[in-house]
Amino acid sequence: MKKIIGAITAACLLMSGSSVYAAVPDKVYMENVEVPNAAPVLKDGRVLVPLRTLANSIHASVSWDAKTQTATVRKWSEKVVIPLGKNAAVVKQGEWLTKIKLDVPMQRIHNQMYVPLRLWSEWLGYRLEVKGTTVSLQSPLNPMQLAVLNSGDLADARRMMLDMNSRLHYMHEALSSEHTSEGFSTIFLFPKGVGTRYYVISDNLVSRIELKGGMQIVTWQAHISPGVRPVEELFAQQKFTDATGPLPWKDTTYFYYREGSIVNINTYTAGRLDPDGKLNKLAYKLTQDGEIREQSGTLTLKLPDEVRTDVKK
Numbered sequence: 001m002k003k004i005i006g007a008i009t010a011a012c013l014l015m016s017g018s019s020v021y022a023a024v025p026d027k028v029y030m031e032n033v034e035v036p037n038a039a040p041v042l043k044d045g046r047v048l049v050p051l052r053t054l055a056n057s058i059h060a061s062v063s064w065d066a067k068t069q070t071a072t073v074r075k076w077s078e079k080v081v082i083p084l085g086k087n088a089a090v091v092k093q094g095e096w097l098t099k100i101k102l103d104v105p106m107q108r109i110h111n112q113m114y115v116p117l118r119l120w121s122e123w124l125g126y127r128l129e130v131k132g133t134t135v136s137l138q139s140p141l142n143p144m145q146l147a148v149l150n151s152g153d154l155a156d157a158r159r160m161m162l163d164m165n166s167r168l169h170y171m172h173e174a175l176s177s178e179h180t181s182e183g184f185s186t187i188f189l190f191p192k193g194v195g196t197r198y199y200v201i202s203d204n205l206v207s208r209i210e211l212k213g214g215m216q217i218v219t220w221q222a223h224i225s226p227g228v229r230p231v232e233e234l235f236a237q238q239k240f241t242d243a244t245g246p247l248p249w250k251d252t253t254y255f256y257y258r259e260g261s262i263v264n265i266n267t268y269t270a271g272r273l274d275p276d277g278k279l280n281k282l283a284y285k286l287t288q289d290g291e292i293r294e295q296s297g298t299l300t301l302k303l304p305d306e307v308r309t310d311v312k313k
Contacts, residue, residue, distance in 0.1 A: 025133050026133045028049055028136075029134065031137065033057075046104045048116055049115065050114055051071055051113040058124070069084040076171050077171065078091060083106070085107065087105050088101055089102060103118070139214030140214045148160050149196055150313075154301075154306060158255075161196060161209075161211065165200075165216065167216065174221070175242060177204055185260035185261070186260075187201040189256060190257075205222075206240070207220070222241065222242055230277075230279070232277065235273075253274055253275060255301070267285070282304070284296050
């Protein structure tokens with residue numbers, strides 16, 4: 001099942017080349033809701049849409065700098081800077097910069113700024129679908145993924161969330177972590193029964209990640225105060241600094257999963273983290289150069305007899 005989920009995820013993340021259209025669409029939909037006043041136009045075989053209209057449909061804001069002739073779209077803590085007449089846009093997410101190539105530059109049409117429709121898929125991962133003269137921007141997740149995440153097996157949903165973890169968006173400015181130990185480790189904590197919301201502890205940084213609109217959003221972060229006790233115990237006892245907002249949870253039991261590595265040795269641990277910070281290890285595996293050297297229990301992404309509580313129909 002893990003291989004199937006991995007294939008589904010990979011297929012969703014692979015983006016095809018720029019689409020060329022023979023006729024201009026007359027309607028644009030954002031996740032099955034028609035975008036009013038979208039008025040798409042066709043330029044060099046590419047569909048362009050009004051920047052502000054599409055931004056409004058995803059609850060993003062737009063500002064215009066007349067001096068530099070650039071438009072800036074803001075959503076969460078991210079912004080996309082789009083210069084007029086240039087074949088590129090730049091996504092800024094904290095200190096990270098990502099360049100998006102545009103086949104057709106942003107241009108002024110009917111006294112509005114128009115951008116290629118593909119900008120939204122390149123930035124946020126929306127899937128483009130064309131049916132006749134209708135163009136739709138759909139969730140980054142395909143129907144098979146949505147079925148697993150909404151109502152599938154708990155372990156499968158968690159595995160898919162972790163497989164998608166490389167493409168994150170931040171509600172607040174991202175905090176940085178401080179690496180002070182030899183080797184590397186990452187701890188994933190899922191509230192008991194929950195498949196699409198979890199915490200990640202990496203070094204001294206903890207992040208809360210939630211699935212929203214088919215995207216993984218980091219909705220809260222904090223640094224874990226240094227101490228001599230295990231980091232998961234400090235997490236359970238809420239020993240935090242620099243939090244980006246109020247604590248988003250109450251005491252609960254977590255499914256615990258840890259991946260660690262040092263040189264050519266990798267370790268995997270699964271267990272239960274109780275509200276008091278006590279860790280009950282249920283499975284463990286150690287590999288060296290890809291070969292299993294030590295193993296106990298069965299590594300799976302759920303607790304024995306754990307029942308999913310966040311099923312969506």
